[in-house]
Amino acid sequence: MRAYRSSSSVVVAGKYIALGFYVAFALFPLYWLLKIAVTPDKLIFTDGTSLVPSGFTFENFSTVLVQTDFLAYFRNSLVVSLGTAAITTCIAAAAGYAFSRFDFRGKRLVIAVMLITQMFPLLMIIAPIYKIVAYVGLLNSLTSLIIVYTAFNIPFATFLMQSFFDGIPKDLEEAGMIDGCTRFTALRKIILPLTLPGLAATLGFIFTAAWSELLFALMLINSNDTMTFPVGLLTFVSKFSVDWGQMMAAGVLALVPSCLFFIFIQRYLVQGLTSGAVKG
Amino acid sequence: MTALADTAPGETRARPSFYFRYMVEPYLYLSPAIILIALVMMVPLVIGISYAFQSVNLLRPFQTGWVGFENFQSLWSDRKFWLALTNTFWWTLGSITLQFFLGLGLALLLNTQFHGKRLVQALVFLPWAVPTFLSALTWAWLFNPTIGPLPHWLAALGILSEPFNILGDPDLAMWGPITANVWFGIPFFAITLLAALQSIPGELYEAAEIDGATTWQCFTKITLPFLAPMIAITVMLRTIWIANFADLIFVMTGGGPANSTQILSTYIFTTAFRKLDFGYASAIAVALLGLLLLYAAVLLMLRRKMVKI
Numbered sequence: 001m002r003a004y005r006s007s008s009s010v011v012v013a014g015k016y017i018a019l020g021f022y023v024a025f026a027l028f029p030l031y032w033l034l035k036i037a038v039t040p041d042k043l044i045f046t047d048g049t050s051l052v053p054s055g056f057t058f059e060n061f062s063t064v065l066v067q068t069d070f071l072a073y074f075r076n077s078l079v080v081s082l083g084t085a086a087i088t089t090c091i092a093a094a095a096g097y098a099f100s101r102f103d104f105r106g107k108r109l110v111i112a113v114m115l116i117t118q119m120f121p122l123l124m125i126i127a128p129i130y131k132i133v134a135y136v137g138l139l140n141s142l143t144s145l146i147i148v149y150t151a152f153n154i155p156f157a158t159f160l161m162q163s164f165f166d167g168i169p170k171d172l173e174e175a176g177m178i179d180g181c182t183r184f185t186a187l188r189k190i191i192l193p194l195t196l197p198g199l200a201a202t203l204g205f206i207f208t209a210a211w212s213e214l215l216f217a218l219m220l221i222n223s224n225d226t227m228t229f230p231v232g233l234l235t236f237v238s239k240f241s242v243d244w245g246q247m248m249a250a251g252v253l254a255l256v257p258s259c260l261f262f263i264f265i266q267r268y269l270v271q272g273l274t275s276g277a278v279k280g
Numbered sequence: 281m282t283a284l285a286d287t288a289p290g291e292t293r294a295r296p297s298f299y300f301r302y303m304v305e306p307y308l309y310l311s312p313a314i315i316l317i318a319l320v321m322m323v324p325l326v327i328g329i330s331y332a333f334q335s336v337n338l339l340r341p342f343q344t345g346w347v348g349f350e351n352f353q354s355l356w357s358d359r360k361f362w363l364a365l366t367n368t369f370w371w372t373l374g375s376i377t378l379q380f381f382l383g384l385g386l387a388l389l390l391n392t393q394f395h396g397k398r399l400v401q402a403l404v405f406l407p408w409a410v411p412t413f414l415s416a417l418t419w420a421w422l423f424n425p426t427i428g429p430l431p432h433w434l435a436a437l438g439i440l441s442e443p444f445n446i447l448g449d450p451d452l453a454m455w456g457p458i459t460a461n462v463w464f465g466i467p468f469f470a471i472t473l474l475a476a477l478q479s480i481p482g483e484l485y486e487a488a489e490i491d492g493a494t495t496w497q498c499f500t501k502i503t504l505p506f507l508a509p510m511i512a513i514t515v516m517l518r519t520i521w522i523a524n525f526a527d528l529i530f531v532m533t534g535g536g537p538a539n540s541t542q543i544l545s546t547y548i549f550t551t552a553f554r555k556l557d558f559g560y561a562s563a564i565a566v567a568l569l570g571l572l573l574l575y576a577a578v579l580l581m582l583r584r585k586m587v588k589i
Contacts, residue, residue, distance in 0.1 A: 015389060019400055022386055022466075026404045029418045029463065036427060049429040091312045098309035105303060110310065117321050119517075119572070121524040123548045124565035127331060127558035128324035151320030154313050183305070212411030214527050219553055230413040234531065237417065244427050247417075254414050262409035263402070 030255070037061070037248040044244055060249035069224060070250050073232035077211060078257070080142050080228055084149040084210040085203045088157050093199060095154070096161025097187065101170065114155035122152065123215065130219055140223045148220070149210045156209075157202050164198030165191070204265035208258055229254050331562035338556035351563035360539055360547065361564065365571075368543040370454060372523045375461040380515060382462065383469025388503075390470065391477045408467035416531035419460035423447050447533050450540035457529045457541060461522065469514065476510040477503070516579050520572050544568045 036044065037060055039053040047054055064070050098104075099111070129148060130139075138144035168191060176186035192199075214230040221227055227235065233250055307314075335347045355361050390401055407415065422428035424445055431443035446452040484502050493501070526545035529535065535542035535550060542550075544564060552561035 015392065015394065018385070019389055019394065022382075022389070022404050023400060025463065026407050026466075029415070029422055030406070030410070032422060032428070033418050036421070044427065049432045091316065094309040095313035098306040102306035102309075104306040107306070110314065113317065113322070117317060119520055119576075120325065121545060121548070121565055121568050121572070123524070123526060123545050123552070124328045124562065124569060125321065125324035126549065127336070127552050127561055128327035129320070130552075131327075131336075131558070132324065147316075148320055151316045154317060158313060208409060208411075212413060214413045215530070215549055215553075230411065233417070234413065244421075248421070251414055251417060254411060258409045258411055259406070262406065 033248050033251050033255070036244055037252045039245060041245050060245040061253070064246050064249045064253065068236070068246070068250075069227075070229075070232060070236075070253065072225070073227050073229045074253065076142060076226055077229035080145045080149065081207045081210040081257075083142075083146040084153065085207040087146065088150045088153045088206045089161075089199055089202045091150070092154055092157030092161045092202060093192075093195070095158040096163075097165050097191075099158065099162040100165035101173075114158060117152075117155050126216060126219055129216070133220055140221055140226050142226055142228075144220055145217060145228070148216055149213060153206045153209055157206055160202050160205065161195075161198060164195050164201075168194050201265050204261045207261055208265075211258055328562050329566060331558050332566040334559050336558040336562075337560075338558070347559070351559055352567075354560070355563050355567060360542065361544075361567075363539055364542045364544045364547045364564075367454065367539075367541060368523055368545075368568075371458065371461075371529070371541075371543050372519055374454070374458045375465065375522050376515060376519055378458070378462040379465040379469050379518070380511075383466045384473055386466060386470040387473035387477055390474055405467040405471065407463050408471075410464070412464070412527040413531055415460055415464050416457075416528045419456065419463070420447060420532045423456050448537055450538050453533055453537060453541045457532050460528050460532065461525070464528070465518075465522075468518070472510065472514050473507060476507050480506045512583065516576065520576070523568070523572060 035051075035053055038056055038058070039047060040055040040057045040059065043053065043055045099107070133139055133144045133148075172194075173183065173186035173190050176190050177183060181189070212230065213228075214234070217228045217231045218234070221231055224232075233247075233254060236250065237247055332351055333346060333348060335343055335345055335350070337343065386404060390397070390404075394400075410418075422430045424447075425431040425443045431440060431445060434440040434446075435443040440446070447456045480503065485498055488498050488502060523543075524545050526543070526549050529541050529543060529546045530549060533541045535546045545568065548561050548564045548568070551557050551564065555561075
């Protein structure tokens with residue numbers, strides 16, 4: 001595309017304007033969230049649509065952190081997301097390695113089943129899962145969420161890991177195996193260190209996915225002690241829908257881990273999303 | 281992984297047999313994934329389909345049992361179902377069209393050279409990382425006249441007669457979730473299409489330039505044909521994904537006002553979550569699944585025909 005002919009200054013200006021539009025569209029909602037969060041309560045209504053707050057305060061943040069349960073929700077979400085990310089990545093690394101390195105009977109079937117899990121409406125299984133989780137007595141527990149999220153994310157993570165393994169030459173571990181170590185040792189000593197960036201990217205993707213999940217958490221959790229952040233925030237919103245500053249401060253806090261992970265995995269975005277183009 | 285260590289393949293034999301390599305070893309690596317997917321997704325899927333033919337309502341625990349096609353009969357005469365079906369169509373069509381064209385535009389822009397490219401790329405992809413529930417809340421707030429600027433701006437532009445909340449207007453409410461969905465979905469299309477654009481060999485453009493092709497000709501004769509397979513697969517998968525996507529609407533409007541934003545997936549969720557009528561919810565879900573399968577089958581058939589020509 002670089003070969004598109006060198007263009008006139010009008011075209012260049014148009015390009016920068018278009019890019020400016022995209023950046024503004026992407027950032028504006030988040031900016032507004034932040035703006036309301038730092039505006040003192042009594043100024044929210046007089047400020048109206050002005051783009052810059054006329055006052056500045058961290059009070060909303062401190063109120064949210066000290067007086068509400070958001071810190072507990074935050075901790076619950078962190079446990080669920082980290083647990084899901086860690087377990088999923090381990091399981092998916094093994095499965096992705098099998099897809100990448102072996103030709104075996106039933107491979108196409110397993111791949112087909114994994115693709116199907118990405119296509120059917122997940123809400124279809126929300127009722128059976130509720131019943132099963134209730135039956136084994138895991139309602140209102142973070143464990144149930146970790147198990148459910150792990151299963152949901154394994155197919156995507158597996159395809160992602162497979163693409164990372166595909167990028168590592170087979171000769172490496174074959175050389176190791178000729179030198180007498182088993183396949184598993186070769187995998188552990190030679191291949192895994194090379195896929196560390198891939199493992200990290202997968203961790204990031206799964207963490208973000210688990211951090212945002214709302215509907216299953218809403219269904220499986222209704223005690224205040226085990227609410228995840230999305231459920232807590234939504235409950236808070238429906239109960240106190242006038243504390244705008246506090247709600248948005250809580251929103252900004254929910255944004256922090258995702259943004260950190262995003263900056264961290266940004267490099268792998270193109271590779272990741274194209275190899276597993278099934279999921280957003 | 282530690283669980284695998286005990287049964288590590290080939291630990292005892294230096295040269296694994298053919299049978300071991302092709303039948304057993306791969307499954308040692310795959311088994312945790314297969315077991316979890318089977319237990320948490322496939323088994324509930326089968327149970328879910330069976331629920332569609334049963335009466336399962338947690339609020340009426342004593343009236344359970346097989347009811348044949350009764351759920352589907354009530355579905356057929358349920359006006360809310362048909363409304364939700366129409367809404368699903370408009371929601372999906374509106375979202376995918378805007379996401380695709382804006383995403384393609386962004387991908388084309390990002391595929392050129394300009395100053396600050398890395399920063400711009402990071403910033404425009406950011407919405408993709410924002411948790412869905414938070415995008416939904418943020419956009420709901422932006423549309424709220426007490427706290428958000430959008431109604432006032434729209435009124436100033438003359439699009440709205442006065443700054444009211446379009447999420448409360450049955451005729452306009454669907455535009456709220458669609459806007460949020462477009463915001464959230466542009467990065468996905470931009471990323472996939474950008475990857476496809478970068479795989480087009482540069483020599484083609486050089487050759488076209490030597491032959492005196494215009495920029496527009498380059499776009500329609502080289503870029504589009506190269507992108508076509510990627511576009512087809514992405515749009516198909518994304519359509520299915522968006523049709524199933526309930527979070528945004530559930531948080532922003534809850535399906536209201538007057539069911540004007542109720543799509544099939546939010547209808548499934550509210551039926552299961554609020555009414556606890558699992559049988560009926562599963563019947564809607566089976567209907568949605570059937571429609572999506574039909575859609576995929578039609579697309580695949582079309583594709584086969586196109587390829588023949």
